[in-house]
Amino acid sequence: MTHFKELSDWLQHWAGDDTARRDIAATLMALAEVGTKISTLVAAGPLAGDQSGIVGENSDGDLQKLLDLTSHHAVIAALADAPVAYVGSEEAEEPISLRPDAALAVAVDPLDGSSNIGINLPMGTIFSILPALAAGGEASFRQIGRSQLAAGFLVYGPMTELALTVGDGTHVFVLDRRDGTFRLVNDTASIAHATEEFAINASNYRHWDETLRAYIDDCLAGDDGVRTKDFNMRWYGSLVAEASRILARGGVFLYPSDQRQGYGEGRLRLVYEANPVAFLVEQAGGAASTGAGAILDQVPDELHQRVPLIFGAREEVERIERYLNDPQSLGENAPLFGRRGLFRA
Ligand SMILES: O=P(O)(O)OC[C@H]1O[C@](O)(COP(=O)(O)O)[C@@H](O)[C@@H]1O
Numbered sequence: 001m002t003h004f005k006e007l008s009d010w011l012q013h014w015a016g017d018d019t020a021r022r023d024i025a026a027t028l029m030a031l032a033e034v035g036t037k038i039s040t041l042v043a044a045g046p047l048a049g050d051q052s053g054i055v056g057e058n059s060d061g062d063l064q065k066l067l068d069l070t071s072h073h074a075v076i077a078a079l080a081d082a083p084v085a086y087v088g089s090e091e092a093e094e095p096i097s098l099r100p101d102a103a104l105a106v107a108v109d110p111l112d113g114s115s116n117i118g119i120n121l122p123m124g125t126i127f128s129i130l131p132a133l134a135a136g137g138e139a140s141f142r143q144i145g146r147s148q149l150a151a152g153f154l155v156y157g158p159m160t161e162l163a164l165t166v167g168d169g170t171h172v173f174v175l176d177r178r179d180g181t182f183r184l185v186n187d188t189a190s191i192a193h194a195t196e197e198f199a200i201n202a203s204n205y206r207h208w209d210e211t212l213r214a215y216i217d218d219c220l221a222g223d224d225g226v227r228t229k230d231f232n233m234r235w236y237g238s239l240v241a242e243a244s245r246i247l248a249r250g251g252v253f254l255y256p257s258d259q260r261q262g263y264g265e266g267r268l269r270l271v272y273e274a275n276p277v278a279f280l281v282e283q284a285g286g287a288a289s290t291g292a293g294a295i296l297d298q299v300p301d302e303l304h305q306r307v308p309l310i311f312g313a314r315e316e317v318e319r320i321e322r323y324l325n326d327p328q329s330l331g332e333n334a335p336l337f338g339r340r341g342l343f344r345a
């Protein structure tokens with residue numbers, strides 16, 4: 001049987017005697033370990049009790065399910081023993097102080113894709129590791145994504161997978177349930193620059209701007225339209241599962257802003273969803289954009305800020321930016337505004 005390197009060995013090798021790297025490695029091990037626990041809970045489904053009951057509301061009015069909160073508390077407990085000063089979580093309004101003298105701040109979405117609780121579809125945990133600033137937790141989480149020291153996500157799907165970057169490529173590990181270790185299966189994940197697969201929640205079509213509708217119309221027109229190739233589509237309702245697929249076989253993902261109340265900046269969160277995914281995607285040769293600029297250059301106003309998110313195949317992300325901002329630059333392929341969309345009456 002092929003021998004796949006263990007996460008702990010990989011991190012030890014990467015960190016060597018460097019104290020700052022050792023702190024990051026210890027934090028990553030703590031996140032991987034708590035991910036294993038959440039994965040077991042997810043895999044048990046209703047055998048672990050009803051995880052889908054609504055138990056509260058987070059800062060933005062999103063309903064919190066029991067598994068959201070259980071995952072949040074598990075992550076906080078796991079990081080209490082790590083060199084972490086502050087944790088910023090989707091499920092807590094304010095940053096949580098752990099060890100204010102420690103070097104790191106961790107932003108986390110403890111359970112991503114929680115609308116998939118109870119229906120046996122993938123969910124995950126997303127994390128971003130930043131330097132802790134002396135100015136405190138709030139300031140630490142207002143740093144741009146390019147300040148990230150490491151980032152990653154776990155996916156609780158058919159495989160439990162850990163995608164990780166420490167700023168030198170994107171690496172994919174899979175949980176080996178025989179001994180509870182994560183093993184390296186791909187040291188250099190790479191996203192092809194072109195694609196024929198997009199992911200978007202098309203039920204929001206009527207709420208999108210005309211420019212975005214034109215892009216999707218052109219994908220749907222396939223070989224009969226200006227793109228002269230057929231497209232495939234996916235939508236899992238789980239950012240981590242989409243990101244995992246895109247790291248494995250390419251594609252592009254869009255969660256744009258739209259006209260619905262509360263969706264003026266899209267749905268996803270900059271600090272603990274878009275930034276870590278963008279870091280992983282850029283390190284795999286892809287791109288991540290708001291539609292108007294790189295995700296990693298956005299300055300967060302606050303921990304829970306939302307942002308439109310487009311990521312994946314570099315050429316496709318750049319093409320979408322042109323549809324949104326400069327459609328005439330597409331030349332003879334420029335969308336004809338006001339035409340009938342395939343979804344429109
Ligand atoms: O239900 P929608 O609007 O399609 O949104 C799906 C998106 O919302 C999310 O579930 C948001 O994350 P949470 O589950 O952590 O709130 C993403 O994983 C997913 O991409």
Ligand SMILES: [Mg+2]
Pocket residue numbers: 109111112113239273
């Ligand atoms: Mg999420």
Ligand SMILES: [Mg+2]
Pocket residue numbers: 068090109110111112113114
């Ligand atoms: Mg969540």
